Amino acid sequence: MPGVTTQSAPVAGKSPQLVVSPLPRAHRGWRVFVFYSAAVLATGVVSMLFADLLWRTGWSASRTILLVLFVILFLLIAIGGMHGLVGFILRVFGDHRRITQTDYRAQSIAETSTAIVFPIHNENITRVYEGLRATYESLKSTGQLEHFDFFILSDSTDLDKWVEEERRWYELIRELDALGRVYYRRRLDNEGRKSGNVRDFLNTWGRRYRYFLVCDADSVMRGETLVDLVKLMEAHPTVGLIQTVPALVNAESLFGRIQQFSNRFYAPLFIAGLNYWALNLGNYWGHNAIIRTEPFMQFCDLPQLPGRKPFGGQILSHDFVEAALLSRADWEVWFAYDLEGSYEEAPPGMIENSQRERRWCQGNLQHGLVLFAKGLRGVNRLHLVLGICGYLAGPLWLAFLLTFNWIHWYQKYTGLSNITVHAFTPYLNLSGTAHAFLIFIICMVALFLPKALALIDLAFDRERRRAFGGLARTTAGVVGETIFSTLHAPLLMLWHTRFVLTNLLGTGVSWSQQKRGPDGTTWLFAIQRHWGHTLIGLAWGGFMWELNPYLFWWFTPLFTGMVLSIPLSVWTSRRSLGARARKAGLFLTPEETKPPAELVALRSQMRIHEITADTTPRRPHAGLAEAVLDPYVNAIHVSLLREKRLNPVYAEQLDKLGVGREEVRVLGEKLLAEGPVSLTAAEQLLIMTDARAMVWLHQQSWLRPGETLAPWWRAAIQEYSRRD
Amino acid sequence: MTGLNALSDVSGRLAGRPLEEWNAAYAKVENYFHAMRIRNKALLGQLVLRVLERSMKRAPAEPNHSATQIAAEEMDRIVTEWFAAVLQEPPTNADQMLSTRGRLALLLADMPGQWQDQFLRPPPWPEEFVQAMRDAYLQAGPNFQLSKMTARPFDLGPITTLTNLGRIPYLKMALTWALFVLLLVAIFYFTH
Numbered sequence: 067m068p069g070v071t072t073q074s075a076p077v078a079g080k081s082p083q084l085v086v087s088p089l090p091r092a093h094r095g096w097r098v099f100v101f102y103s104a105a106v107l108a109t110g111v112v113s114m115l116f117a118d119l120l121w122r123t124g125w126s127a128s129r130t131i132l133l134v135l136f137v138i139l140f141l142l143i144a145i146g147g148m149h150g151l152v153g154f155i156l157r158v159f160g161d162h163r164r165i166t167q168t169d170y171r172a173q174s175i176a177e178t179s180t181a182i183v184f185p186i187h188n189e190n191i192t193r194v195y196e197g198l199r200a201t202y203e204s205l206k207s208t209g210q211l212e213h214f215d216f217f218i219l220s221d222s223t224d225l226d227k228w229v230e231e232e233r234r235w236y237e238l239i240r241e242l243d244a245l246g247r248v249y250y251r252r253r254l255d256n257e258g259r260k261s262g263n264v265r266d267f268l269n270t271w272g273r274r275y276r277y278f279l280v281c282d283a284d285s286v287m288r289g290e291t292l293v294d295l296v297k298l299m300e301a302h303p304t305v306g307l308i309q310t311v312p313a314l315v316n317a318e319s320l321f322g323r324i325q326q327f328s329n330r331f332y333a334p335l336f337i338a339g340l341n342y343w344a345l346n347l348g349n350y351w352g353h354n355a356i357i358r359t360e361p362f363m364q365f366c367d368l369p370q371l372p373g374r375k376p377f378g379g380q381i382l383s384h385d386f387v388e389a390a391l392l393s394r395a396d397w398e399v400w401f402a403y404d405l406e407g408s409y410e411e412a413p414p415g416m417i418e419n420s421q422r423e424r425r426w427c428q429g430n431l432q433h434g435l436v437l438f439a440k441g442l443r444g445v446n447r448l449h450l451v452l453g454i455c456g457y458l459a460g461p462l463w464l465a466f467l468l469t470f471n472w473i474h475w476y477q478k479y480t481g482l483s484n485i486t487v488h489a490f491t492p493y494l495n496l497s498g499t500a501h502a503f504l505i506f507i508i509c510m511v512a513l514f515l516p517k518a519l520a521l522i523d524l525a526f527d528r529e530r531r532r533a534f535g536g537l538a539r540t541t542a543g544v545v546g547e548t549i550f551s552t553l554h555a556p557l558l559m560l561w562h563t564r565f566v567l568t569n570l571l572g573t574g575v576s577w578s579q580q581k582r583g584p585d586g587t588t589w590l591f592a593i594q595r596h597w598g599h600t601l602i603g604l605a606w607g608g609f610m611w612e613l614n615p616y617l618f619w620w621f622t623p624l625f626t627g628m629v630l631s632i633p634l635s636v637w638t639s640r641r642s643l644g645a646r647a648r649k650a651g652l653f654l655t656p657e658e659t660k661p662p663a664e665l666v667a668l669r670s671q672m673r674i675h676e677i678t679a680d681t682t683p684r685r686p687h688a689g690l691a692e693a694v695l696d697p698y699v700n701a702i703h704v705s706l707l708r709e710k711r712l713n714p715v716y717a718e719q720l721d722k723l724g725v726g727r728e729e730v731r732v733l734g735e736k737l738l739a740e741g742p743v744s745l746t747a748a749e750q751l752l753i754m755t756d757a758r759a760m761v762w763l764h765q766q767s768w769l770r771p772g773e774t775l776a777p778w779w780r781a782a783i784q785e786y787s788r789r790d
Numbered sequence: 791m792t793g794l795n796a797l798s799d800v801s802g803r804l805a806g807r808p809l810e811e812w813n814a815a816y817a818k819v820e821n822y823f824h825a826m827r828i829r830n831k832a833l834l835g836q837l838v839l840r841v842l843e844r845s846m847k848r849a850p851a852e853p854n855h856s857a858t859q860i861a862a863e864e865m866d867r868i869v870t871e872w873f874a875a876v877l878q879e880p881p882t883n884a885d886q887m888l889s890t891r892g893r894l895a896l897l898l899a900d901m902p903g904q905w906q907d908q909f910l911r912p913p914p915w916p917e918e919f920v921q922a923m924r925d926a927y928l929q930a931g932p933n934f935q936l937s938k939m940t941a942r943p944f945d946l947g948p949i950t951t952l953t954n955l956g957r958i959p960y961l962k963m964a965l966t967w968a969l970f971v972l973l974l975v976a977i978f979y980f981t982h
Contacts, residue, residue: 127979215932236897237929245898249931265939273935367939372946439944583842697826705928713934761886768822769862787821 084383094345098445101343102150105144112508113137119501128473135466135607143512150516156338157523163345165308165400170294170301178296180214180356181275182287185263186223187256189283191230193495194218194676195238197286200668202242205289214292215275220252221263225747225754226689227254232706233692233699250706254719254755260352261368261384270713272359282353285312288407288664295356298402305374306397307389309348309355310408311337315657321419321638324547327653331534331544332520337403338554346398347445350389353488358397362388364460365395371435376428376569383429386453387436390446407656409665415587415639416554420561427457427565445595460562467624474613517544535654542676543653546758547601553627553634557599560628586639596631603628687742690750691782693760700764707757725756734759738766741750741778805846809856815861816842822865826893827902837910841865872910876923898926938959 115134120129161167182201186194198216205211218235235250242248253266264280272278277299281287288538291310298308311333314326341348345782350357367382381387389399413419433450435443459712496504524531524540608627610618627634637643647653657665685691693703710716724730733749742750753759772780799939804812819838828834834888845861852860866889873892874880882884908919 217931246929246932251827251931261857269939270934271932273937274932322825363939365942367941369941369943371944390825435946435949436944438946438949440947441945695825697822697893698897701897702928704890705894706930709930713936716935761890765866765886765889768818769859769866771856771858772818783821786825787817 069542094343097343097345098448101339102145105141105148108144108147108512109137112140112505112512115505115508116140118343119584122498122501123477126473126476127710128469128476132466132469132473135462135469139459139462139466140512140542142459143451144510147512147515149336150332150519151339151341153335153337153339153516154523156342157229157335158526161338161341164341164402164404165298165302165305166402166404168298168301169365170297171573173297173300173340175213175293175296175300177298178213178277179275180292180296180607181217181267181271182214182269182281182292183217183219183264183278184281184283184285185219185260185267186229186231186283187260187263188224189222191227191234193672194283195234196668196671196675197281197284198248199238199242199288199671200664201281201285201287201292202214202244203289203667204287204664207293208289208293210289210293213296214247216244216248217271218248218250219263219267220250221256221259222252223256223751224689225687225750226684228701228754229689229693229703232702236702248619252706254710254716254723256659258368258380259382261381261388265367266729268359268363269715272363275359277356278359279356279363280408282354284411284665285354286315286409286668287354288662291405291407294405295402295493299356299358299712302398304396304398305358305391305400306395307348307350307355307357308402309350309389309399310405311401311403312351312354312408312410313406313655314412315409315655316669318369318641318644319414319639321416322412322414323644323647323653324550324638325419327543327657328547328551329412330655330657331524331540332516334403335520335523337401338717340435341401341403343403344445346400346447347393347443348389348399348401350385350399352383352385354410361392361395361397365397366391371432373435374572376572377432377435381429381436382432383453385427385435386446386449390436390439390442390450393443394441395445407662407664408461414641416557416635417587417639418593420558423457423558423561424565427562429568430454430457431566442584457562457566460559461566463559464563471610471613474617478613491677514548517548517675518542527593530656533656533659535651536660539651539654542651546652550638552623553630556603556624556627556630557596557634560602570727572775585641587636589636592632592635596635599628599631603631610703655759685782685785687750687778690742690754691779691785693754694763694767695782695786697764700760703754704757704760707755707760711757720755723755724752726758730756730759731762732761734766737763738770738775738779742775743778744776805849805857806853811857812842815845815857818858819861819865822862824940826896826909828906829902830906833906833909840910841868844868849881861957868910875913876920894928895923895926898928899923903906 113133113136117133118319120133158441184194184198195218198218202211202216205214218231220228220231222231231252232250235248239245251270253265256262258265279287279292279295295308299305306719314322314329314332317323317326350744368384368387368391370380371378373379392399413422430453433454437447437450437454493503521537521541521544524534525537531537534543607618607621607629609622610621610625610668648658661669692699694700706787710720720726730753733753734746736744737750737753745753753763767775767779767783774785775783797816800807816838817839818927820834823834823837828837831842841861841864845864848860848864849855849857870889873888873895877888877892877895879888879891896909899919900906905916905922908915
């Protein structure tokens, strides 16, 4: 049984070095071997058939390339299929190697302290805080609230958002009576992005808490689940991290609901399969996971990678690497995949989804370098490789299709005959067409096997069947989801290819802000984003028709997705269509058919905000006006700034920024006389970071005669005097 | 009101200033108290008049200052003095710390919701209100427990050398040329 020991006695101001016994390897090694060997075996057999098919029409260099691409791509499909298959078997026969299998519920958490942290960066504040409120209320109902603290860790750079975060934080703690339980901290710089934000929290307060649980801006957690996670950690002292599997919830658009349905319906199978081979070397997905603070602080500070971007520098997708670092230090990392009550939200449309994919792509490609780090566990390297392949698959598919087209074009325009010769398939007695069709069918089976298994799994589980709205509706949902993913896949292929190429070239992709109408993506924005896809689809389709009309029909799913990308993007982003699908019983999820209390609370609060929200557009620099003019918001803002001085690290940063210098007062004078437009964003930020300047501005803006103030101030004061 | 009447003269001016000037001063003070969430109109009017009364006493001696300016200063002084009395702190404070603390205390003690009638009132105040004001402290975080995480660099072995290749001058240009040559080779190979 592995255990935890300390290498040295605690020294004042320094934590003892934690060491755990090495993890048992043999059992997991066998599982990895069986799992991946099965995928390799299937790939080997199908690749032989494919090579034979290519051989029958005459070997060439391009056919070698095609075969290599086929082997890689089929292996990825086979690995996916194996996850589904093994997950299905485990669900039927029971998985006895999961962390929740142990008897942990009787564990006491009386001596524990856990911080629930919400790192945010220019988010929709209402949604973040309501998610926090739902989690808080749910936790309160368990009677264990006293063992938890909540932290809003802001990295917001938008001044309006900053002020709104502070004001709403105060409103939240007043409404929840949570002063001293829900905290707010904004960093002075954004060094290290999200991982830097969490690290800053750990450096400031980490040692107060035995555990910390990272939430995303759209996370919601059930109170019982939080308590269960702490109990699990208490029951397993060698576990460093437990990752829950967040259910996608609250989607309203058709796209969001399809994603939500896929996540809820297929994930249990896939994650059970993942847990089969990963066991205690699981992974971390960046949020909705509980972490043991001490080992994380000792082993998981991320180093800079050597070299230049896109591979060098700061590690962007930190989560996989942090899990690998914990495992390297012999701490266990588990998936608690059967713990319910962990939620997040999906992007509402295809374009938002691709924007997220773009960020993840960059981070995952960077893992290509981490792969070579010495000391990492083989299983962690597998996690990294699978993450990278998720994005490389796009360009590889494109290369496969282009090579395939090239072979046909070459065949046609060189006038070479297409006479098939015999290979080893005579033993199977297959014609050339039947041979190709057999390979196609095998590929389809490998692709769709997990979907079929998920349906079979549902058919034998009455409770789950009811939660998804019945077998017939779920089957219709699976068909609908399959049609949509078939159309969506070519677009993902093009997007991923672009992301991979631009990342490798180090150029990046700069996209303007998403323009959404009240019901979803606007037509104009969809045209801006998808015109290229449509053109490629039309050109490619025309080329295939010209090349071979018979082949054209086999490629129609590919062209259709591209040609219809604009309407597909617009329509699937529609909330109205999502509602109609829901009314028809399509894509239902357990959280829709029987919403849990925490989500009901969240939705009703969001609805109240929607109804009562002030829809008048906010004037430019409204946050600055509020922080200066509102006597209470100014007092909150200033007191939070003053508190920063107590932390020597922040105090140093404040001095470095130039806070407290005479120049800030000069900028303040300019701000009063000429308004915010006279200052740069950095100057405005500097003023708002200077407590003394903010107090002075509050006093001066109310004391000075109107005629000495910029018209912008006069208008803002007028607005304040009329506010209820 | 008697105080104000005493300051008016036969020309219809107040404390030597035209009525319009006091009107503007009234609006200024009212706006600030409104921003302080004083919503009771009777109370609001009374508070504004109190400030104006003190301003009018000052006005004859300061002909170079507008009524609005004097009223704003008086308002600031009255509020700060009151904060000093309630919070038992000296009113002299160069960086307006007292004002900030006072406003925060008003908010945390829920003056706008529960204690509007006590705002700017002379003592004695209800014990509960005084206690709420004096105890008010906005805790944004628990006590610091500072530490420093230290990154352990990755040993990437020979890969580290490869990553340094990016520092070779004109590497991108050389790579582009290499790709071009590869393309030519590929075209030749596939078409022959």
